Amino acid sequence: MSKEITSRAADYSQWYNDLVLKGELADYSAVRGCMVIKPYGFALWENMRDALDKMFKDTGHVNAYFPLFIPKNFLSKEAAHVEGFAKECAVVTHYRLKNDPNGGGVVVDPEAKLEEELIVRPTSETIIWNTYKDWIQSYRDLPLLINQWANVVRWEMRTRLFLRTAEFLWQEGHTAHATKEEAIEETEKMLDVYATFAEEFMAVPVIKGVKTESERFAGAENTYCIEALMQDGKALQAGTSHFLGQNFAKAFDVKFSNKENQLEYVWATSWGVSTRLVGALVMAHSDDQGLILPPKIAPLQVVIVPIYKGDEQKAQIGVKVDEIIKELKALGIRVKYDDNDNARPGWKFAEYEMKGVPVRLAIGARDLEKNVVEVARRDTKEKNTVSLDGIAGYVQQLLADIQQNMFNKAKLYRDEHITKADSWDEFEKLLDEKGGFISAHWDGTAETEEAIKEKTKATIRCIPLNNSQEEGKCILTGKSSSQRVLFARAY
């Protein structure tokens, strides 16, 4: 099989596609805009999901599941919400097929038209708040802290594997609170969870911030986000957390009795991350040889490749490898021994590099004699010969080093690509020649934001949290501004 990968310099988009396809994360499907997540890619997602799920549980949330289908009228109850999603909803109109009387297979049975059409959820606020109405009566029912793992559908015109597909997997947290302050606290807490996950597990540094009004979630009072930077200098929104105010409570009439026995509308949040994170992971770390996966979530952390002449050597190596595997597994390390006889070592090396396995151990007869093993790390491609005594501990430490090194490298790149611009010329030049985040003054109006987008395709990614206040002039209009915001071209 041809396994060559397009270089980043030659064609960044194609490089990304090559990694996803040849790294066996996903495949295209027969359905427009939808992908098949392959076992290796799904194992990666499962590791991400499990880590996130634990963090949600640790912060007091529980999982539940709400329907895939949403009655059409639910969506229209919150004006901004329907405005934001109407253009990309799949709609179920019929409930039955029948044999084509003209003989061409099956057709939709026109007599089986639904009285009320169903929307395939693009997000679940409406169905969930319709349910919460029944669940919440008193302040004693609050807070309600629920998450669901689900698939959602947004009918995108232009799709890209993991980054933007018509159907994707995600989690969506939906919480209800007695006070505004508590809801805002929840919104910020979950943003912190996402940032911690991105940095500690994915080794992707992120900037926490809030969205401007035009980038805000449809139906939210305020949208918080984490923004990551890809190797081509484009930004990617990696997660969002919304303070929904009382918008959905009012739309779905969700009230509670407070301690003074007065009825009040409930305060809400919602927050989500999706399989898009897999795309972020690929683009943040990988190189022209293939994927580079951070050890904490890599499906495989260590692969062992035997190098032998004849069955006798292979058997001897196998005995030693069994011991190594036992030691590694005792430390909870995910390890695979590839003794497949059909592929030679060089082929295997290239294959596992493409798939981003963090550590490779190569062991041959010469190594057995000297009681050593060759250890290769994927992130730096360094190779070392290491004693087999205490190898498991060595590998465990190495995995931790790789995790840290990947984060450091990504952070260095990210930090070098946050640049201040104080004139329009400088701003445009930075966008075209350097990319990354550009920190610049903005007059705070949607009109200016839109004009800048028109001219440069750059959007305001976020207003960083705890942003330092600084007097200045808007990069475009020259009007006064009290703080810098981060602009970038984005995915």
Next chain:
RNA sequence: CGGGAGGUAGUUCAGCCCGGUAGAAUACCUGGUUUGGGACCAGGGGGUCGCAGGUUCGAAUCCUGUCCUCCCGACCA
């Protein structure tokens, strides 16, 4: 949804202009030699040419429609 490109063996592609027995490399299977960075020899299996119509004695090739993918743009996470 607009513009461009593409869909032929598991994969990458040639053949199409000019209609006439479906090809190569690689992967796969068998046997053997091999194995420290994508091995080699010999033999073998595998494709209703995206799908549906049409033209024709005859269609991968010409015509029409349709589906899927890629790149660019508009829209959006």
